[in-house]
Amino acid sequence: MPQMYRHLWRHAQGVRARLGAALAMQTGAQLLKLALPWLAAKAIDTLQTRGAAGLADAGLWILAIVATSLALWALHGPARVLERSVAVRVRASVADGMYTQLVHAPLAWHERHHSGDLQHRVAMTGTALYDFTQSQFIYLQNVINVAGPLVALALLSRQTGALALAGFVAIGTVILRFDRALMRLAADENLAERRYVARLLDFVGNISAVASLRLQEATRTMLASRLAAVFVPLRRSIVLTEWKWCAVDLLGLGLSWGLVVAYALSTASGAGGPLLIGSLFMVYQYAQQASGVMGSIAANYQNLARMRTHFASGELIREAPPPRAEGAAPDARWQAIELHGLVFRHAGASRGGLHGVSLALRRGERVALVGPSGSGKSTLLRVLAGLYDAQGGRISIDGVVEPGRRHLAELSTLIPQEAEIFEATMLENITLERAAPDTALAQAVHASALDEVLQTLPLGLATPMSERGFNLSGGQRQRLALARGVLAARDSSLLLLDEPTSALDALTEQRVHQRLAAAFPGACIVSAVHRMSLLAHFDRVVFMVGGGVVDVGRVDELQARQPLFAAMLLGSGHEPAATAAA
Numbered sequence: 172m173p174q175m176y177r178h179l180w181r182h183a184q185g186v187r188a189r190l191g192a193a194l195a196m197q198t199g200a201q202l203l204k205l206a207l208p209w210l211a212a213k214a215i216d217t218l219q220t221r222g223a224a225g226l227a228d229a230g231l232w233i234l235a236i237v238a239t240s241l242a243l244w245a246l247h248g249p250a251r252v253l254e255r256s257v258a259v260r261v262r263a264s265v266a267d268g269m270y271t272q273l274v275h276a277p278l279a280w281h282e283r284h285h286s287g288d289l290q291h292r293v294a295m296t297g298t299a300l301y302d303f304t305q306s307q308f309i310y311l312q313n314v315i316n317v318a319g320p321l322v323a324l325a326l327l328s329r330q331t332g333a334l335a336l337a338g339f340v341a342i343g344t345v346i347l348r349f350d351r352a353l354m355r356l357a358a359d360e361n362l363a364e365r366r367y368v369a370r371l372l373d374f375v376g377n378i379s380a381v382a383s384l385r386l387q388e389a390t391r392t393m394l395a396s397r398l399a400a401v402f403v404p405l406r407r408s409i410v411l412t413e414w415k416w417c418a419v420d421l422l423g424l425g426l427s428w429g430l431v432v433a434y435a436l437s438t439a440s441g442a443g444g445p446l447l448i449g450s451l452f453m454v455y456q457y458a459q460q461a462s463g464v465m466g467s468i469a470a471n472y473q474n475l476a477r478m479r480t481h482f483a484s485g486e487l488i489r490e491a492p493p494p495r496a497e498g499a500a501p502d503a504r505w506q507a508i509e510l511h512g513l514v515f516r517h518a519g520a521s522r523g524g525l526h527g528v529s530l531a532l533r534r535g536e537r538v539a540l541v542g543p544s545g546s547g548k549s550t551l552l553r554v555l556a557g558l559y560d561a562q563g564g565r566i567s568i569d570g571v572v573e574p575g576r577r578h579l580a581e582l583s584t585l586i587p588q589e590a591e592i593f594e595a596t597m598l599e600n601i602t603l604e605r606a607a608p609d610t611a612l613a614q615a616v617h618a619s620a621l622d623e624v625l626q627t628l629p630l631g632l633a634t635p636m637s638e639r640g641f642n643l644s645g646g647q648r649q650r651l652a653l654a655r656g657v658l659a660a661r662d663s664s665l666l667l668l669d670e671p672t673s674a675l676d677a678l679t680e681q682r683v684h685q686r687l688a689a690a691f692p693g694a695c696i697v698s699a700v701h702r703m704s705l706l707a708h709f710d711r712v713v714f715m716v717g718g719g720v721v722d723v724g725r726v727d728e729l730q731a732r733q734p735l736f737a738a739m740l741l742g743s744g745h746e747p748a749a750t751a752a753a
């Protein structure tokens with residue numbers, strides 16, 4: 172609870188005064204509500220003691236009831252509007268904060284968490300704090316409705332007050348015990364729900380694999396087993412909830428009538444005067460209010476327990492590693508970069524990674540990373556781009572080593588292989604609504620050979636993309652994603668390409684590499700390459716095996732020195748004579 176209040180306070184920045192005003196108005200409204208049984212008792216007692224002669228005075232008391240109710244609503248209504256507007260602001264702030272944290276979390280952290288699981292956590296956390304914020308009036312109401320009748324009953328008779336207090340404590344204890352168990356079940360249910368959502372997203376998100384391999388029934392069964400796991404704690408909590416309500420209801424009933432009887436007995440044994448119906452009605456009303464509020468506390472505590480569990484699920488994201496503090500950007504006019512013994516290990520993995528990569532890069536040069544599958548090409552590119560944090564080694568720029576620097580994030584842009592397309596127009600997919608100079612946009616469209624795709628589309632860049640770009644071919648999608656990458660890389664002096672052209676036909680791929688070289692004449696281009704025919708576009712080849720660089724040189728040099736490289740060339744049907752010219 173204190174944690175939720177801390178977060179509420181933080182996310183209500185800018186609207187805290189509004190929240191304070193809402194709570195003050197609610198307090199006023201609830202205090203006015205407390206006066207209603209007393210006013211009703213006055214009206215009834217006047218009629219009982221004075222009969223028809225007291226009609227006018229009783230009328231005045233009834234008028235007071237109406238006026239109090241109007242005043243109550245004049246405070247309660249606007250207070251709710253204010254409170255809910257704060258809740259909206261809080262939700263927006265939570266969603267924004269969590270997204271910011273998510274997109275800045277290291278890639279290695281993301282690789283350990285399913286996106287469906289994270290998505291569920293973000294949604295649950297935002298909704299939980301939103302609900303918590305807009306429930307403040309209920310909590311305030313509960314506090315006043317417990318304290319108010321207690322004070323009123325104690326003023327009427329000390330025994331009645333003491334009995335009410337004992338009753339509240341007993342009912343409160345029962346509620347707490349039930350809810351502690353219910354909270355544990357809600358946490359289990361939440362966990363199972365996240366696992367279900369993650370699997371659902373996996374199958375629906377990869378629908379083409381499910382459909383083309385006829386996996387509908389198999390995936391349905393797998394999904395059903397995850398859903399069944401949600402129902403285990405849910406079923407238990409349904410039963411436990413009914414027991415809780417039964418206990419709260421019976422205890423509340425006992426408390427109400429216990430209070431009425433205790434008051435009647437204490438009045439009868441006291442100094443004597445007649446037992447007025449109005450006063451008895453007032454005791455009954457307060458007792459009802461009190462036991463009613465216990466029911467309300469029970470319901471709200473249960474909701475609160477759920478909110479807390481949902482909110483707690485955001486802990487994983489709130490505690491994700493913060494973005495790395497960037498050092499000063501190195502001079503973009505660099506001429507030579509040297510990697511010395513870069514080491515990277517994936518957390519918990521016994522294989523893979525980089526084992527002491529040393530390499531020199533020169534400005535304006537085009538470098539191809541070649542190696543068998545799993546040799547570490549993508550890993551090296553990710554380390555250079557700062558997406559993975561290398562654990563060892565150092566980097567010098569123009570001979571200067573900046574202590575601790577093991578990446579080149581500020582200099583580089585990595586264009587990945589996966590053509591991730593958003594549900595937006597082609598233009599929005601490239602610019603993401605950021606203003607980009609027309610020339611830069613045109614250059615990106617040309618370099619990626621997307622211009623050839625646009626010629627076939629009547630709406631051109633305004634063509635809407637469906638989810639994941641299903642309305643384009645694989646190669647067209649990759650060209651669109653490449654255009655986005657080229658635009659993003661326009662100020663980078665180190666362009667890192669992780670096979671962003673792998674889905675293109677060989678001729679288009681050649682054309683794209685020529686255009687990329689022309690678009691980044693002053694940058695250094697480092698590209699993972701599988702198709703050996705592309706090597707003609709590169710100045711040097713870096714040959715990688717098992718997470719290390721085994722040789723660097725021209726194609727013909729490597730062909731002579733490295734049998735595995737020569738075999739790879741041969742396997743691709745590459746003519747040695749042609750490569751020698753590279």
Ligand SMILES: Nc1ncnc2c1ncn2[C@@H]1O[C@H](COP(=O)(O)OP(=O)(O)OP(=O)(O)O)[C@@H](O)[C@H]1O
Binds near residue numbers: 517548
């Ligand atoms: N997130 C990860 N966790 C653990 N191991 C990983 C992870 N990513 C990659 N690896 C392992 O690291 C090694 C290098 O992978 P990497 O993707 O860098 O190879 P690659 O040369 O780019 O391969 P390919 O040519 O197939 O794209 C592989 O053995 C791979 O299984």
